[in-house]
Structure formats: structure tokens, C-alpha cells
Amino acid sequence: MAMQPCASPLSGPFTPDASDTEPLGDLVAIAAARVARQAGYAALAAKGGVKAVALADWLDQARRCLLALARPRVMSLPLATTVTADGVVIEGLVSIRDPSWRDDIAEGAEMGATLCSLGYGQQEAFARLGRDYALHHVQGDLARETLFALARAADRARQRQRPGWRLHRIPVKAQAQCGRHQLWEPVQVQALLSLFAPGAAGVTMTETGFFNPLHSLLGLTLMRPPGGNGAQGCLS
Amino acid sequence: MLTEEEKDELFDAICDGDRETVVALVIRARDGGEDLAQMVKDTMIPAMAQVGDLFSAGEIFVPEMLVSARAMQGGIDIIEPILAASDHEPLARVCIGSVKGDLHDIGKNLVVMMLKGAGFEVEDLGVDVSNEAFAAACDRGHDVVCLSALLTTTKPQMMKVIRHLKDQGKNARIVIGGAVITQDYADLIGADAFGEDAPGAVRAVKRALGLAN
Numbered sequence: 001m002a003m004q005p006c007a008s009p010l011s012g013p014f015t016p017d018a019s020d021t022e023p024l025g026d027l028v029a030i031a032a033a034r035v036a037r038q039a040g041y042a043a044l045a046a047k048g049g050v051k052a053v054a055l056a057d058w059l060d061q062a063r064r065c066l067l068a069l070a071r072p073r074v075m076s077l078p079l080a081t082t083v084t085a086d087g088v089v090i091e092g093l094v095s096i097r098d099p100s101w102r103d104d105i106a107e108g109a110e111m112g113a114t115l116c117s118l119g120y121g122q123q124e125a126f127a128r129l130g131r132d133y134a135l136h137h138v139q140g141d142l143a144r145e146t147l148f149a150l151a152r153a154a155d156r157a158r159q160r161q162r163p164g165w166r167l168h169r170i171p172v173k174a175q176a177q178c179g180r181h182q183l184w185e186p187v188q189v190q191a192l193l194s195l196f197a198p199g200a201a202g203v204t205m206t207e208t209g210f211f212n213p214l215h216s217l218l219g220l221t222l223m224r225p226p227g228g229n230g231a232q233g234c235l236s
Numbered sequence: 237m238l239t240e241e242e243k244d245e246l247f248d249a250i251c252d253g254d255r256e257t258v259v260a261l262v263i264r265a266r267d268g269g270e271d272l273a274q275m276v277k278d279t280m281i282p283a284m285a286q287v288g289d290l291f292s293a294g295e296i297f298v299p300e301m302l303v304s305a306r307a308m309q310g311g312i313d314i315i316e317p318i319l320a321a322s323d324h325e326p327l328a329r330v331c332i333g334s335v336k337g338d339l340h341d342i343g344k345n346l347v348v349m350m351l352k353g354a355g356f357e358v359e360d361l362g363v364d365v366s367n368e369a370f371a372a373a374c375d376r377g378h379d380v381v382c383l384s385a386l387l388t389t390t391k392p393q394m395m396k397v398i399r400h401l402k403d404q405g406k407n408a409r410i411v412i413g414g415a416v417i418t419q420d421y422a423d424l425i426g427a428d429a430f431g432e433d434a435p436g437a438v439r440a441v442k443r444a445l446g447l448a449n
Contacts, residue, residue: 040297047300050254054303122341123362133345134302134309140342186389208337208389 022153024072024146028063031145035059038141062139065128066146071119073201074154079111079220090220093191096170101222109224111170112158113192116151117203117216118143143215151219164226169219185209192218238265243279246311250283253303255310262311272315273324276355284308284353288435298346301434305349312352326357328445331373332382333361335397338390343414346434347382354438367400374406380441381406383427385414395425402426409444413437 035041045052082089083105087097129135159167186209193205203216249257265275287304290296330351334344341363351358361369370381385391394412412422413431422430428444431437442448
């Protein structure tokens, strides 16, 4: 299949880091509110009494644990892309089969990858929480939401560098599955991870597709220039 | 000794996640010379079983199950050393871990809590557990090995663990579970039982041991 060189990567280095995002305390507060709105937690809080008190205490302990341990890290890279008949090849390594992305790239859209991590291990958290399984579970839920809040903050930082551009998150096509949910394709994510400096942000990925530290993510984004007619993309 | 009303109160306190009341009643039982092993069997384990049934039926969510499990644990923390000192035998000894290459522990941790709440002695081997570590756990006298895997990429490792344990002549029962695991897969790889969720894992361990149908 013939490949065509396409839009060059961003002209300048794009490297928002954790200092470009909101303070960790603010992100954790956002995350705690989201956790509290999840069906299971909301149902528990609605029952009131000792259950609601226990939940509030757990969230508070989880928040303090996270604030004590987290060393949030964010790194972003512009990505060189090549269009193919049915999609885009990123840095010659990762194929995204979606004609709409190909068309966007041809119209001047830019791709980037953002690596985020909370920078601490779950065993560290488990030990700090006195090996309390229930507390550790709540801490895990809070950490996951905090990671997503960090990633959204990184996206906002990226958008601030391109006023008027529209940012879309791109799912890396999945083969690894978790229940009914398709998650990510380990080989492709490892290839994307290899674009960052070795051990960037202290994040590695096992060959089975697990980030280490666990609460890390690698996001692929497309920035569309103002006034573009690109198709509405699929958000991850 | 606890009155029948107090035992009912203990049952309800576990279901309601009222750790403070559970601890107070267990201390009262201990100080009053209650048969603690019998109380665990007749009152506390059935309370957690009811919570597990409600979860499996979709009537409560994980956080509510956690509150109950933690309340139960508050009582068990007091009772456990007393029973251990009196040579009381647990229902069975179970070890559990996420298989090699699997770094998630969410499901495994829920199973640990529910197994403890059901009266099993549990050794948590953690995540990314090697075949050799599972075999070594069998040598420490565990009756059941529980294997957890989250992704399709780590699922095949379960079969490798089972083969390894069989090659090493280990007789422990094998129970598997995780987001991508099914009964068909358990049958395919020769596991003794499959748990579809945390309370289901307790039922699976009991089935594997011939303690339940």
C-alpha cells in the first residue's frame, strides 16, 4: 500500500508538563467529586447513616494518601504522520485505520501523544493505607479518576497552545479486552511509548499491556485547525 | 454470652456496615465467654453471605459490599488471634494472586475480602505472581489456589500455572476468575471452578472443595 508523506509535525517543541496543569489538589478534588457521582458510591451516600460517614472517611483517607504519594508527570510529543489509503501511520510505527483521520491530516490537522502518570505504585499505596483492602479499593478508584483529570488538564494545556484549534482524542484500536470493553492494543501502545525518551515519566509497559505504574496512560490526540471541515471524530 | 437479640444486632451491623457496633458486640462476646468460632459460623459468615448475595443479585454495588466487609473485618481482627491461639482450624486455606504479567489487583482484593468474610484463611500473593510462587504457596499447605487475570493478554497464563502445578504434583484445587474469564474457559484449561464475581468466587472455592453444590 502506497504511503504519502503528509503534514509535518508541530513546528516547535510541544512539551506541557505537570506544571502546565492545575495543582494536584484541584485535580484530586475534581476526581473525588466524580467518584462520589459514580452509581455505587452515590447509592451508598444516599443511604446515609454509618455508610455515608464511612464513605466520606474513606474518600478523605484516599485523598490524603494520593496527595502524599503522587508525583504527577505529563509529557507530550508532536507526531509525524503519513497517510495511507485507509488511514494514518504515525512515525512509521502505529497504524490508525480510519479514513476520517487521514482526511483531517491532509487538511492540516496535527497529531500528538501525551503520556501521563500519577507516578506511584499501588503497593506503595496499599502499604500506606495499612493494607486495608476496602480503603485501597477506594484509593484505586480515586487514582483512576485523578489520572483522567490530569489527562484532561494536559489536553487543556495543549489547546491553550493552539487557540481556536479543536482537540480530539483518538482510540488506539484494541485487541486486548477486559470483559465487554475493548481497551488498548499493547503492541501499538508500546510503539507509541517508544517515541518518548526511555523511561519517560518513569512509565513502562509490560508485554501484556499493563502500564507500570498502573495509573498511567498514553493519549493520542488530533488537533484540527480552525475552520476545518473534518469529520466528527470518535472520542476515546 | 450474647443474647439472641444481640446476635441479630451483630448480623444487622455487618449487613449495615456498622463497624463500631460490630467491634463493640464482638468485644462483649469475647469478654462474656461466647464460643467465638460458633458465633462467626452462625452469625457473622451468614451476614456476609447475605451481603454477597445482594451484590450478585445487583441490589447493592461494590462500595456497599466494601463497607460490610470492613465492618466484618473489624470483628475478625479481634477474633482471629484468639482462634489461632486455640488451634481452631479455618474452613480451608486459600492463596490468591494475579497471574504473571497481570498488574491489576482490584478484583483479586474484593475476592480476598469476601473469602475472609466467609471464614477462609487467605494468603494474598499479590500481583504478577510467578508459577513458582503459586507452587511454593501450595507447599505451605494451601488447599485452594485462586488465579486472577484481567485481560485477554494474561488469560493464557492461567493455563500455564495449572500445568506447572500439575507437573509439580500439587494437589490444591484451582479456582479462576477475572473480567475475561468464563466457565467455558475454566473447563478448557482444567480449573476446578470459576467465580463470576467476588461472592461467586467464594461459592466457587466451596464447590471446588466439595463444601457446596
